[in-house]
Amino acid sequence: MSWEVIGIWLGALLSLCLYSFLYKDNPFYKFAEHLFVGMSAGYWVIYAIMNVLVPNWWQKLVPLEGGFQPIWLVPGVLSLFMLFRLIPKLAGLSRLSLALIVGTGAGISITAMLQTRALAQVNGTIIALGQGGGWFDWVSNIIMVTGVVCGLVYFFFSKSHTGVFGGAANVGITLLMVAFGASFGYTVMARISLLIGQTQFLLFEWLPTMGIHL
Amino acid sequence: MRLVIPLMITFVAGMIMILQFFVPATQPMGDNLQEWYMIVSSAAIFLGAANLITVHVHKIRFKARNWKYSPITLIGFAVMIITGLVFGIEADLPFDYLFQQMVAPMAATMFSLLAFFVASAAFRAFRASNWRASLLLVSAFVVMLGRVPIGSMIWNKIPIISEWIMQYPNMAGQRAVMIGAAMGMIATSLRMIFGIERSYLGGAD
Structure with missing residues (x-):
């Protein structure tokens, strides 16, 4: 074997x-x-x-x-401090490592989030409404722009959702429901494809080892 | 006082990372700090592993519920560590073999099991109680149908509609969530750098 x-x-x-x-x-x-x-x-x-x-x-x-290079002893020592969390008497030292992780992570995330999750997404949303040509692209692009703006309005809780603001928030939640439904469907199908993959493995790789060919 | 040094480290590290983006002269310092960050945060996995060992040894010692399975976890952990350290992680060596033949199929099976649970949870939770809930239901159904051959067999436009839902309403919703979450993360990060948010330090004053 x-x-x-x-x-x-x-x-x-x-x-x-x-x-x-x-x-x-x-x-x-x-x-x-x-x-x-x-x-x-x-x-x-x-x-x-x-x-x-x-x-x-x-x-x-x-x-x-x-x-x-003795300077590289510093991250080594800080890594060691991280493990001191397991020793109650020395657990306070792990705060130094945690502070470095949190500070650096926060600094990285400010610029990265601003670039990729905020500005790039806004940039992708500001599209010429007629881009693509036909009336269908017009409608699609309007849905895209309206969806993003109204979705953001829905997430803005510093002002009560009444009047025009409330109307925009309502449009936002409607589009968010479609988006959540689509994401759910997509996730289910991703899991189903894993299930199909595993079933194929059992049927077409495992069973043949016992001489059973389907 | 015991918070002053950690708060100073957080502030300096955070400011260096922000500055290196705008001031090219500080970039080497930022690059080094980023490597330190990677090294120190990788130590967290050792903390997790130590915790896993402690929990299971404790379960065995006090014969807690299902303690008989704890040695399996410890043996699995030890086998991976020993094969990785002794033979290395290159392809076709024992560590890679164990990963490809045992860990990867188990991970795929675990995630594929979720297909059943997600479907059963959806069956229980999804009720077309109002028109928005119906919209969610319809959109999920169309996207699912559009991704299997039976969808196009029912109506050849279903995959196109499914693709359109993914590209426009779904993208719009995802973008709104993404931008909102980014704003939240930026605000939280600033609060951490300036020492307003201190809960990560264990809530000590």
Whole structure:
């Protein structure tokens, strides 16, 4: 039996264990669930070591071409402080690491959010109404611009939703309902495509290992 | 007093990151800080792993509910760590094999299980109680139909309508949410940098 076949069997049996939850909670599901949690955690720890710490920290602290860069001890020490959260007496030191993470993260997010989530989206919304040519594009573009403006009005709570403002907020919530419905449908279909993928794996990769060809 | 140093670090780090965007001379400092950020935040995963081990060892020690499954979690964790550290993470080595053959199928199965739960939750929660709820229902239904072959078999315009819903009303709604959320995040980030928002420091005064 090759390693490939063993791998297919492992994947198939664990998938079946997880699918058994559709009947009811049972020991097979619990086994696979606990294994998944442990292996995923192990995977992410190794991922952090090999893809973040080794190239971004260790290779800069002790470069391959020789020498020692003491400045890179600072993030190392701050990382260590982070783990002190587990020791109640030293937990206060973890605040220093947390402060660096929060400060840098906040600074990055201000410019990134402003660029990608605010300005780029506004830029994408300011479109020539007749762009595309026909009357249908006109209507579509009006829906787009009106939807964004009215949606933003709906999220503005500093003024009561009455009069013209209330009317705009009503249009906003209507378009938001369509958007939420569409997002829901899209998410369901993404999950269904995963289900189809796993079913195909079981039918066309696992069953043939037992000589069953569909 | 014990908050002063963390608040100063937050302020300086936040200001450097904002300044490096506008003042090119501060960019090297910003780049270095960004790398420090990556290194220190990756330490959080070790904190999570340590917590996972503590919780499961505690469950085994005190024979808490379902404690018999805790060794499975610990063994799974240990196996991934050992194979990763001993053999490395390159393709076709044991760590990659375990990921491809065990973790990836389990992750796909877990997420595909959600298809059933989302569908059953929707069946219970979706009620066409008013015209807006009906609109949500219809839009979800059309988008779902537009993404399967049966949709175009019923009416060949369904995929086009589904695409239009995704491109215009959905995009408009998503953009409104995105812009609103961005404004909220910017405001919260400024509050953190200027020390008004301190809850992340554990609520100490």
